[in-house]
Amino acid sequence: MKGTYAVFRKEMSLYFVSPIAYVAVGAFLFLAGIFFQGILAEANEYAMRAAMQSMQFGTPLDIDIPGEVMRGFFGVTGTILLFVVPMLTMGAYAEERRRGTMELLMTSPITDLEIVLGKYFAAISLFLIMLLPTAIQMGILFRASDPMPPWRMMLSGYLGVLLLGASLLAIGQFLSSLTESQIVAGIWTFLVFLMLWILDFVIRGSSSTVAGAVAQYVSILRHMNDFTRGVVDSSNLVYYASMILLGLFLTLRSLDSMRWRRA
């Protein structure tokens, strides 16, 4: 446990002097801001049209604008993560291997598991720091809405984003451990995320076949949809938990194989 903390501390101090971390966090917040603004404008227009229709035909106004905005925002946040997380994880192990500092970590009196967990918790912490400023968007939404959107929905939305991010970080760190080049690691990670994303489109027409059903289950963004609607489904929790554990387990195996390979 002390070893995990030592690795965690080291990782955090490196994040704060690393330009890549700043670029990734900056890119995320910039994109999240742009998309939020776009979603708001669209919702505004839609609401105006709906109100006019309601006046024209005398039908009651029955739309949940704040809910739609929130759903849209969490959905787009998930998509942005597919692009930003590779930047956060590509250096995790690749850069240590290239610099030879992997040898320092692996000859320190700490276990490989402590190394893997320390690095993972540090990435999660950076990820949380990155998410924190999106509270501004939420604040705007809550101030402007009357009645306020349900808290439950926001919390489950954040839980979904967090679980998605945690899964992507685990997979990304594993892929980073396979190479000495963080560029190669970054490209691979992005391609893998892209595959997990594209599956979502590929299967839309063919969810009746067995292959379609499997693809539907594997698709990483699909499992977030329920969260953005305010529904915490245990099958989605199990999915993300399995992704996280699989990523960490493979990273641990990868470290083990580093010890057996000719360096």
Add this chain to the structure above:
Amino acid sequence: MIEVEGLTKQYGAVRAVDEISFRVDKGEILGFLGPNGAGKTTTMRILTGFLPATGGTARVAGFDVFEKSLEVRKRIGYLPENPPIYPELSVQGYLDAVARLKQVPSDRRKARVDAAMEMARISDKRADLIKHLSRGYKQRVGLAQALVHDPEVIILDEPTVGLDPKQIIEVRHLIKGLAGNHTIILSTHILPEVSMTCDRVVIIHQGRIVANRPVNAGQDPGSEIVILEIKPGSGGAPAAKALVERLGGVKRVEMQTPDGNGRVQARIECEPGRDLRSRIAAEVVGHGHELFELRASRVSLEEIFLQVTTQEAPGAAPAESAATGAAS
């Protein structure tokens, strides 16, 4: 302090380390000498717990490097060939991070970081970012990193490579200063480095140990082999050879065939620690042979080193047969 027995490391078909055995006593500095690719780094990586061995055992401070890897790692300071530094951190920040990784208790961490910087003489650079330091200073940061948890054993892989002559001398002084309290293994492919810093040298070639002997800095290092050139008098070369062989302390005499001037060169091996030059001179001249040259061969360590590193073919054959023998 360090006991290695029959240690073997196989990478696929390549046997990088082939059943080597040696020991290092407490406070000793062992030089690991060999050409590049001889198996020095692999051996060091096994000792530090970075690589597992294929066969044999290695114990550091009584702990098996594989079974009790974490115990061993606590007791070893290791400087790999390229110092494992984080260039974006300051010297002090880096050493603090390493001290945490090496599980230095928090109440002693500050003092240990200061002590390590003091020993490596980088205290004046404590606030500098490592990336702004020169190669020599980076190497010293690497040394400080190996010392920060006050390890009993220090393992240095080519600590002077890439440094300028002044820096090399500084690093050697530093290493010598550490001896006594610490047990040190350092690897090098530079022969003078061994005679200047080490108490004992192990010469390794193609994964096998070809020599393991003390470095006697105080003694005349060449006293064991004497080169003699004479023009034989009565009885010729055989009489001269017999004469020298009778002397106490002489182990072996090799005499070459006379050259055009009738002179003969002889290579005389003496027992270690005995300088027989004056007695040989007296005997040879006393029996009517003309003496042209008599000198102690100062290249004995170098001779071994050159022998093993130039005779590629005969060295390779036994190593290979041993490999197949062990595999079957």
